[in-house]
Structure formats: C-alpha cells, structure tokens
Amino acid sequence: MDNQALSLNNTIVATNANVLSMLSERGKNIFFPKLGILAQAAQARGKAINATIGEAVEDDGSSMHLPEFDALVNMPTANIFPYAPSFGKPEFRSLWKDSIYRKNPSLKETVISNPIATNGLTHGLSMAAYLFANEDDTVLLSNHYWENYNLIFENNYGATVETFELFANGGFNVADFGKKLNEIEGEKIITLLNFPNNPAGYTPLVSEIATIVAEIKKVADKGKKVIVLIDDAYFGLVYEENVFTESIFVELANLSENVLAVKLDGPTKEDYVWGFRVGFITYAIKGGTAELYEALENKTAGAVRGNISNISQLSQSMLFKVYSAPTYEQSKKEKFDILKGRYDILRDALSNPKYAEYFSPLPFNSGYFMCVEPKKGLVAEEIRKHLLEKYSTGVIVLGSVIRLAFSAVPQAKLPELVENIYNACVDLDK
Ligand SMILES: Cc1ncc(COP(=O)(O)O)c(C=O)c1O
Known part of the structure; x- marks a missing residue:
C-alpha cells in the first residue's frame, strides 16, 4: 500500500476505526497524490516561468482557446477552459455545503465533510461503490429502484443488489426494511435510500422517518458497520403536507459511530441541468472530525482523479454564477x-x-x-x-x-x- 494511503488510513483510525473497516479494499488503497506532478505544479504557481501545467497557455498567460467560443460564453476564460481541481472548484464546494445546511435546517451545527464534486449523481454513486463496496458485498435497496444501480454496483464493482419491499399498507414498509437489514451477513452493511424515489415518486412521511432510522440504529447498536448511501437526486420536489422535506441525511449524520451517512446530491435534477454533469458526495458520522472528513475527501478526490480526473470547469462556473443570482x-x-x-x-x-x-x-x-x-x-x-x-x-x-x-x-x-x-x-x- 502506498504510504500516502496508509497515512490517510491512520488518520481515519485515529478518529473512528469503524470507518476504515467500512472502506472497500479499493477504498483503503486510494489516496489523492500530494507528491509528484500535482505537488510540483502547485509549488511553481506564480513563478516567472511556469513550465509545469498540462494545458496550453497564451503568451499573455490566459488560457489558450479557439476564438469561436468567445461569442458563446460570457465568462472569464479562467472559468471556462482550465481543468477544475479533482475535489471540485473550492468556492462552488463551499457554496454547496452552505446550501446543504440551508435546505436541511435540522442539521444545525452537525459537522459534515466538505462536498467533493462528481460528474452527476451517477458518478457519485459509482465513486461511493468504489470506496465502500467489495466484490460480493450486498447493497440493500427498495424493490422499486433506478435500474442503473445494477450497472453501478453489480457490473462495475461485483457487489450484489438485494431488495426490500418499499410499500406496505400504503406507506413505507419498515418491517421488511428492518428484516432485510438484519439478514445481511458479515460485519458491514451497505444500504441505499432514494427519496423522492425513482420510479415510485415516494418520500416517507415525517412520521415514518424515525422508524426507518430506528431500524438502522438497531443494527448499528449490534455492532454492524452501516454505510447508508443517500440518493437525493430529486431533493426538494415534495408536493404534499406531512412528507419529510429534508434529506434523511440529517437523521443519520449524528446517529452512531457505526453509521456513515454518504449523501449523493447535486444540481442535475434539482436545478434542471441534467447535461451539465455536476453532483456531490458529502459524508457525516457521529463524532466525525475535520481530520477524518479530510481523509475521506482525499480518498474520494483520488478516486475521482483516477477515474475521470475532474468535473467540467464550465458547468461548475455557470452553476456558481446562477446560484449567486438574486433571482x-x-x-x-x-x-x-x-x-x-x-x-x-x-x-x-x-x-x-x-x-x-x-x-x-x-x-x-x-x-x-x-x-x-x-x-x-x-x-x-x-x-x-x-x-x-x-x-x-x-x-x-x-x-x-x-x-x-x-x-x-x-x-x-x-x-x-x-x-x-x-x-x-x-x-x-x-
Ligand atoms: C434515483 C436516481 N439517482 C441518480 C440519478 C442520476 O442522476 P445524474 O444525472 O445526476 O447522474 C438518477 C437519474 O435518473 C436517478 O433517477
């Protein structure tokens, strides 16, 4: 194992050793390189001559680009053409983090990680599977689910999708969810909750949320390490009273030192920019520290770098601008x-x-x-x-x-x- 991965793993263990045992073998081994090209390029930033960057630069230092683009996008070239960091653009990540607190007021002061940008939620889910799912791990989902989960978890990572019945008596089937959670063998459980659900269009009622959370707490209290992937693709689109309008992330973020809440969200569906391909992964666990989260962020950004390098600069810049607009x-x-x-x-x-x-x-x-x-x-x-x-x-x-x-x-x-x-x-x- 690379020393940089070892060092991240040691940091994780120093706060909560359970989190290390939640990681897949890939997740344990991955790291965001602090040495090598990226470190040397960072040291050269601002120098009189900088021959480190893997991009082309005009004589005046601006991004080289074809002039045909000028009429299409009204933004500084630095917000259009260069690579974005593998973590996501810093100001955009920070804006998204603020928005998680704003949209989920029950989070109050709970410490959560900084979001890492992904290429939409699909890629976020795939990166979560990379980090947490080993071959033959089970991922528990509701029987009404987005079919791409099969490609992500089974075809890509060799995990097995199992399902619980989503509905009983016109509402969330808590009994079957609890039963299926308990049936998963081994010390680790991965479950995925998607509300509003695709395809059913269901979000649990306020009264149901506590019962779902209680089932997760029960298995965590037995010593199981539970990773809850929270697919919030359709967040905010709730049309009835008495339906839970926050993400279930708020209930899981501080639940147990055995429960890691992994929030997958983003603008694609929420803000009607499906083709922009921007999403986020954010982590929370009871007792999580800045150091623990930074280690997870580094691993996630490492997985992104080794997978698709980084997310569209242009998409992130446009969204940042629109989110800051008064209208x-x-x-x-x-x-x-x-x-x-x-x-x-x-x-x-x-x-x-x-x-x-x-x-x-x-x-x-x-x-x-x-x-x-x-x-x-x-x-x-x-x-x-x-x-x-x-x-x-x-x-x-x-x-x-x-x-x-x-x-x-x-x-x-x-x-x-x-x-x-x-x-x-x-x-x-x-
Ligand atoms: C439940 C669910 N999660 C995630 C996604 C993927 O979203 P994105 O376009 O951000 O990759 C979809 C898209 O249909 C979805 O229905």
Whole structure:
C-alpha cells in the first residue's frame, strides 16, 4: 500500500476505526497524490516561468482557446477552459455545503465533510461503490429502484443488489426494511435510500422517518458497520403536507459511530441541468472530525482523479454564477410550481373511480415520477406496446408496474395520458 494511503488510513483510525473497516479494499488503497506532478505544479504557481501545467497557455498567460467560443460564453476564460481541481472548484464546494445546511435546517451545527464534486449523481454513486463496496458485498435497496444501480454496483464493482419491499399498507414498509437489514451477513452493511424515489415518486412521511432510522440504529447498536448511501437526486420536489422535506441525511449524520451517512446530491435534477454533469458526495458520522472528513475527501478526490480526473470547469462556473443570482430562488420556485401543478392534475385525474377497475397508483407524493399497477391480469408490457401503437403514448415498464414521468408531460396532456392507459386496458381486456 502506498504510504500516502496508509497515512490517510491512520488518520481515519485515529478518529473512528469503524470507518476504515467500512472502506472497500479499493477504498483503503486510494489516496489523492500530494507528491509528484500535482505537488510540483502547485509549488511553481506564480513563478516567472511556469513550465509545469498540462494545458496550453497564451503568451499573455490566459488560457489558450479557439476564438469561436468567445461569442458563446460570457465568462472569464479562467472559468471556462482550465481543468477544475479533482475535489471540485473550492468556492462552488463551499457554496454547496452552505446550501446543504440551508435546505436541511435540522442539521444545525452537525459537522459534515466538505462536498467533493462528481460528474452527476451517477458518478457519485459509482465513486461511493468504489470506496465502500467489495466484490460480493450486498447493497440493500427498495424493490422499486433506478435500474442503473445494477450497472453501478453489480457490473462495475461485483457487489450484489438485494431488495426490500418499499410499500406496505400504503406507506413505507419498515418491517421488511428492518428484516432485510438484519439478514445481511458479515460485519458491514451497505444500504441505499432514494427519496423522492425513482420510479415510485415516494418520500416517507415525517412520521415514518424515525422508524426507518430506528431500524438502522438497531443494527448499528449490534455492532454492524452501516454505510447508508443517500440518493437525493430529486431533493426538494415534495408536493404534499406531512412528507419529510429534508434529506434523511440529517437523521443519520449524528446517529452512531457505526453509521456513515454518504449523501449523493447535486444540481442535475434539482436545478434542471441534467447535461451539465455536476453532483456531490458529502459524508457525516457521529463524532466525525475535520481530520477524518479530510481523509475521506482525499480518498474520494483520488478516486475521482483516477477515474475521470475532474468535473467540467464550465458547468461548475455557470452553476456558481446562477446560484449567486438574486433571482435564483424565485426562478427555482416557478419551476417547482409547474411540477407541483402537474402532480396535482395527475392525482386528480387518477381519482376518477372508473380507473380503479384496471389499475391503481402506488403511493406517491414527490419527485418526477409515479407508478401505476395494472389489475385483472393485464400485463404492463402489453399495455405499454399497445399505448405506443394505438394511442401514440410512451411510458416505461419496470417489472409489473408502469412508470409515468409527469415531470415531462404538459399539464394539459396528463388527463389524456391516464385516459389512454385506461382505454388501452379496456382494449386488452376484451
Ligand atoms: C434515483 C436516481 N439517482 C441518480 C440519478 C442520476 O442522476 P445524474 O444525472 O445526476 O447522474 C438518477 C437519474 O435518473 C436517478 O433517477
């Protein structure tokens, strides 16, 4: 093992040895190089002649670039063309950290790590898997889950995805979550919680959150080392009262010295910049110190560097500028209101009693999506194909349910979408 990795591991152990045992073998070995090219380039910064940088520089010291770009982006060249640090742009990381506290007021003074920038949440999840999942580790998810988790955890890292039933009696199935947590063998547990959920569009009620957290606490109190990956991709899009509007991160950040909360979040869905590819990983554990977090940040940035080097300078700069704009909150609220309007109309349309004969919605209250479950033995995939052919309507089938992305359908077309599903069911029931 490289001495730089050893030194980070020793720092982690000095605060909480449990965290070292949570890391995968890759996670134990990785480090962000402080020596070598990066260190030498840092020492040369500001010198009269600097022949260290792996970029091209104009004679006046600015970033070399093609002039065609000048008319496209109105920002200093230093915010467009150079590589960003593997950790993310410092001012942007600090702004995002402040925003985590602002959006999650229950965090209060809890010490959390500095966020590390990732190439969207997908890459954040992949880096979390790199750092924590060994071959044959189990990752426990709800049975309604984003299918890319299979590629990330199983295909990339050889872990195994297991599921618990998300719903019982119209709400979160705490009993099955607890049961499946307990069934995981070995001293380490990795679980992933995604609220608002893709595909179900469910976020636990305020009253359910404590029961979910209690199940995690129970296994941690038995001495298990629990890594909770929190996929907050759709954070903030909650449309009903009594639903938990903060991230479950706030409840896990200070829960136990055996529970590491790993928050994956970012602008891609929240701020409608899917193609910008910017996300973050942030850590918290009871008793976590600045030194412990710095070691985890170094390991994460090392994994990013060895994977994709760093995240788009331009995307980070644009987001930083937009987040600092005085109109940002208002603009964001206007987009939220559009999605909430679609949610309300869809819920209203679905309440027509005639639909209950053919399909029923799974519980939903948030996010971009919701699901309906066909009845009378109708097969979701057949409904989907029939919708395409006869009703010019596209939906996604996941196993036995049909997912509707109401985020992507104009309000005026939502009643027709539901009516088309109904008519397709009537056709197929003949
Ligand atoms: C639950 C969930 N997590 C993460 C992602 C990936 O987000 P990103 O575009 O930031 O990689 C998605 C995208 O569909 C998602 O549905």
